[in-house]
Amino acid sequence: MPGRGSAAERVFAYGATAGLLCDRLFGDPRRGHPVAVFGRTAGAVERTLRRDHRGWGALHTVVCAGGAVGAAALAARGVRDRRAASVALTAAATWAVVGGTSLGREARAIGGALAAGDIERARERLPHLCGRDPQALDGQQIARAVVESVAENTSDAVVGALVWGAVAGVPGLVGFRAVNTLDAMVGHKSAVYRRFGWASARLDDVAGWPGARLTAALAVLAGGDPRGAVRALRDDARHHPSPNAGPVEASFAGALGVRLGGTLTYGGRVEHRPVLNGEGRPVEVADIERAVRLSRRVSALALAACVAGRFGCGALRRTASGKGRG
Numbered sequence: 001m002p003g004r005g006s007a008a009e010r011v012f013a014y015g016a017t018a019g020l021l022c023d024r025l026f027g028d029p030r031r032g033h034p035v036a037v038f039g040r041t042a043g044a045v046e047r048t049l050r051r052d053h054r055g056w057g058a059l060h061t062v063v064c065a066g067g068a069v070g071a072a073a074l075a076a077r078g079v080r081d082r083r084a085a086s087v088a089l090t091a092a093a094t095w096a097v098v099g100g101t102s103l104g105r106e107a108r109a110i111g112g113a114l115a116a117g118d119i120e121r122a123r124e125r126l127p128h129l130c131g132r133d134p135q136a137l138d139g140q141q142i143a144r145a146v147v148e149s150v151a152e153n154t155s156d157a158v159v160g161a162l163v164w165g166a167v168a169g170v171p172g173l174v175g176f177r178a179v180n181t182l183d184a185m186v187g188h189k190s191a192v193y194r195r196f197g198w199a200s201a202r203l204d205d206v207a208g209w210p211g212a213r214l215t216a217a218l219a220v221l222a223g224g225d226p227r228g229a230v231r232a233l234r235d236d237a238r239h240h241p242s243p244n245a246g247p248v249e250a251s252f253a254g255a256l257g258v259r260l261g262g263t264l265t266y267g268g269r270v271e272h273r274p275v276l277n278g279e280g281r282p283v284e285v286a287d288i289e290r291a292v293r294l295s296r297r298v299s300a301l302a303l304a305a306c307v308a309g310r311f312g313c314g315a316l317r318r319t320a321s322g323k324g325r326g
Helices: 007-026 034-049 054-078 083-097 100-115 119-128 139-186 198-222 226-239 245-256 286-325
Strands: 263-266 269-272
Touching: 007 083, 007 100, 007 139, 007 286, 034 054, 034 083, 034 139, 054 083, 054 139, 054 198, 083 139, 100 119, 100 139, 100 286, 119 139, 139 198, 139 245, 139 286, 198 226, 198 245, 198 286, 226 245, 245 286
Parallel strands: none
Antiparallel strands: 263 269
16 A cells, blocks of 8 residues: 555655546647657757667667656656655656557547548558558558557557656656657668667667566456467467567457457568467457557556555565564
């Protein structure tokens, strides 16, 4: 319970809960979004440092992600002795870095366009959610892309941030989002970024690992078909080219009883990805709403798990410290 832990544990519990509630009620801040400000700053640094070389890309990652973490650490240190200010800072950071409500809104907007038969409108909105080439997709393929994006971004936009917030407070929240944003900006395998974006992509894989596993586990618990989710996770996740998207998408596919994966197009490149949950049926438009609702359940459970984990680890440390003194 929040009342029984240390000050730092209660700060995270109250702040993260308030921040997630703000996201649920208001969505992303409409003006001056901190992530957008970070993106513009990272873009300016990129224009100065970009070379077709991994070392320069690593320097770009260190400068941008390290600068964000350092600024967050200074802010947290400045309010460390003021409980209410620390809670407010944690809430603001959580609200800024999570994006579950905006994710659901975009997914539902595309689903609404598909349900109305307006495939051109759906194609126009798809780039707001993922980087696929919309003109090459029909209605069913767009619906599949949306479900896959909801699954992956549940981990990237919500659960992963909460995990690192539980581990490292405000610097963890901000650092995870910074790394994830850098990966989206330069981490793809285009001719321009194959070497320069290598460090950001690898760091994102490392940072996203715990959140992706927690997301997959919670999707098993929160979905309508736990056995199907476990089966897809066990049999298919490892075949996905992404070490983190694989478990998340496979667990969502099994939980929803649908088939994900297959051929897709990014930036003119055709990729043939493995099928996830081959026993499932093709994705339908109605599955978009089911995926959004599953994402919300997973996000709420993730908050509870991260708060409980923070308190549990704190209790273990205090117990160990007491035994050491004894």
